[in-house]
């Protein structure tokens with residue numbers, strides 16, 4: 480089959496690796512001109528570990544894992560600790576997880592893609608027409624072209640272009656969870672934090688993760704959905720700074736400078752994508768494009784790998800594309816539902832809304848001395 484994949488991150492690269500190895504003619508278009516850098520450590524867990532083994536990248540993931548203690552320490556504005564959560568034990572209950580920087584996972588998966596796959600960086604889908612027996616696609620970029628494919632896979636993330644073209648506007652499917660999040664991958668100044676430390680004010684969170692080598696910062700705040708250009712980094716810096724006024728506590732004064740200067744700030748709404756089906760005709764969505772579980776589910780990377788593998792398996796097992804796409808949806812539905820349910824738990828712990836909620840969280844996970 481001739482398959483077009485839109486998006487060259489976790490979902491797209493896993494699909495390209497598996498489908499390319501299965502002998503399909505795969506073209507992958509990625510909008511950014513190089514690997515899309517940014518983000519902090521992500522988790523590869525559950526069935527995604529089996530996908531990693533089947534791709535032969537499990538050992539690479541292990542070799543590149545980052546080691547943080549399984550402990551989030553919650554402090555007050557003076558830095559005094561009050562509570563401790565052990566995420567893997569308290570929330571996910573999934574031993575054997577691999578925590579690894581997002582950039583490393585993307586790099587390792589990119590290396591697993593066979594040479595025969597055509598990778599077009601700086602390209603995107605301009606339009607697509609599903610003609611029943613094939614999909615005709617206009618590919619935009621430095622050298623625009625129009626080609627026919629047997630299947631188009633949208634692996635282009637939360638703001639998926641393929642979803643918009645084939646299924647409809649983002650607002651129909653993205654459910655905003657009332658939060659925004661910003662990530663500074665590596666601080667240029669030493670914040671003096673060597674574990675995972677979290678400071679809350681009602682509706683706001685500052686998390687610093689240090690592992691001896693570097694410190695990264697995750698900032699989050701509660702807000703209704705606002706209209707902004709999700710590609711405009713200056714808008715991201717302005718929104719984050721406005722959300723944390725000058726008197727915000729703990730380390731925020733230093734972190735404010737990092738927001739202004741970080742070269743690879745990642746910022747986005749915390750949303751889930753909820754769809755009745757992830758396929759239509761000869762178009763399928765994989766990963767955040769189809770079923771983003773949100774930043775705070777801890778499941779985005781694993782879902783993307785698991786989903787890409789489920790689609791590749793279904794295409795191998797079934798006689799026709801429609802049968803394969805139906806099998807893919809059936810296989811993924813319970814997996815996606817379970818991952819979506821986890822997001823609420825993480826947000827409750829990390830984003831108490833009032834001072835009383837902060838105190839209640841701290842009592843529940845009180846620091847044992």
Ligand SMILES: Cc1cc2nc3c(=O)[nH]c(=O)nc-3n(C[C@H](O)[C@H](O)[C@H](O)COP(=O)(O)OP(=O)(O)OC[C@H]3O[C@@H](n4cnc5c(N)ncnc54)[C@H](O)[C@@H]3O)c2cc1C
Pocket residue numbers: 485486487488489490491508509510511515516517518519520521581602603604634635636637638639640662745765766767768774777779780783
């Ligand atoms: C820069 C960045 C940083 C992130 N940081 C974190 C983090 O710190 N923690 C966390 O839990 N999650 C983070 N995420 C989200 C996380 O990567 C995903 O939840 C998860 O890995 C699922 O991956 P995905 O491949 O489905 O989507 P994504 O990783 O979002 O990848 C989508 C890909 O599609 C590309 N793309 C977008 N539009 C188009 C288009 N029109 N045409 C072609 N390609 C397109 C993007 O450039 C990107 O490479 C980040 C995502 C990005 C893009």
